[in-house]
Amino acid sequence: MALPGPLPTQRTRQREATRRRLIEAGLRVVADGGFAGASTAAIARATGKAHGTVFVHFPTRDALVAELVAEVGRTMSAQLAAAASGEPSLGAVLEAHLAALAAHEAVYARVLAEASTLPQAARAQVLALQSGIAFRLRAAWSRERARGAVRDLDPVALGNMWIALTNHYLMNRDLFAPGGSVITKCGAALATQFLDLVRT
Amino acid sequence: MGTELCRSCGSCGFPMRNPDDFAGGDPDAAYCSTCADASGALRPFDVVLQANAEYLVREQGIDLRAARSMANALLASMPAWQERR
Known part of the structure; x- marks a missing residue:
């Protein structure tokens, strides 16, 4: 068993708390105005800290942006893994993914809409998250295929179709669910329609 | 169904929850299998x-060269590979 490490000093705790505040403020700023509006000055203002504080924790704006996307990716991946642990059905994987999307909808929709302008590390985080979803869909589909419950499909297409479907709704959430959550409004129907296409 | 969030691999970020997700099946391992x-x-x-590149290709069908580039960017942001930056 690993021995506990040294207790963090007050200074270390304060430093970590400031870093957390910057990340949380950054996510709020991105949710409200997208990455284009998420300057380091705007994020510093949202925390009430001096502009220079941002650069104590993140050497560049790209590093901060990459960390914001990584934070969303880590949380969503962990939520998906927790909710779809064991040997979940295809429907349970879709439900877990929708729950993770709903929890981060505003920021994740911005990530998708602005993906091509984000630092490569941030794009890689999105791709890794999507691969995690595809991986869990493939595993669930394989189990149901063994029982003859789903169609014989290209598993890459299976994952990409679901990702494309949810991304389309997220990127146009202002049209599908003006002023509200598109996942809350449309998610269950999307899952039902997708399962209808896949099941025998 | 548990909803407690799990640890992620310090090398690639993969969420580790089941014993076989961890290197050597050890739930104290810092990295995935x-x-x-x-x-x-x-x-x-x-x-x-x-x-990691092959995983991206296998799950999403993207081009291998693009996958290597993305995997490289992903790994560079992870704690295990900070010294390589």
């Missing part, structure tokens, strides 16, 4: 890069 060997030791960077 793809990025580290059975003793928990991190595999060489090139091996981890290739495995």
Whole structure:
């Protein structure tokens, strides 16, 4: 068993708390105005800290942006893994993914809409998250295929179709669910329609 | 169904929840079973890069060269590979 490490000093705790505040403020700023509006000055203002504080924790704006996307990716991946642990059905994987999307909808929709302008590390985080979803869909589909419950499909297409479907709704959430959550409004129907296409 | 959030691999970020997700099946391992060997030791960077790129290709069908570039960017942001930056 690993021995506990040294207790963090007050200074270390304060430093970590400031870093957390910057990340949380950054996510709020991105949710409200997208990455284009998420300057380091705007994020510093949202925390009430001096502009220079941002650069104590993140050497560049790209590093901060990459960390914001990584934070969303880590949380969503962990939520998906927790909710779809064991040997979940295809429907349970879709439900877990929708729950993770709903929890981060505003920021994740911005990530998708602005993906091509984000630092490569941030794009890689999105791709890794999507691969995690595809991986869990493939595993669930394989189990149901063994029982003859789903169609014989290209598993890459299976994952990409679901990702494309949810991304389309997220990127146009202002049209599908003006002023509200598109996942809350449309998610269950999307899952039902997708399962209808896949099941025998 | 548990909803407690799990740890992620310090090399690639893969969420580790089931015993076989962890290197050597050890739930105290810092890395996943793809990025580290059975003793928990991190595999060489090139091996981890290739495995992660192949995972991206296998799950999403993207071009291998693009996948290697993305995997490289992903790994560079992870704690295990900070010294390589």
